[in-house]
Amino acid sequence: MVKIYVDADGCPVKNEVERIATRHQIQTYLVCDGGIRPPLNPLIQ
Structure with missing residues (x-):
C-alpha cells in the first residue's frame, strides 16, 4: 500500500498532492512543525 x-511547511504543491491522492485513493500525511488547518478529505491526515 x-x-x-x-512536508507541509515548505511544500508549494500541497493542493496538487491532495487532488492526486484523492483521484488515486492514496493515504496522504501532511507533516509540519507548526499548526496547519486539517483538510476535510478523510484520505489526508
Whole structure:
C-alpha cells in the first residue's frame, strides 16, 4: 500500500498532492512543525 508523506511547511504543491491522492485513493500525511488547518478529505491526515 502506497502512502505519501508531505512536508507541509515548505511544500508549494500541497493542493496538487491532495487532488492526486484523492483521484488515486492514496493515504496522504501532511507533516509540519507548526499548526496547519486539517483538510476535510478523510484520505489526508
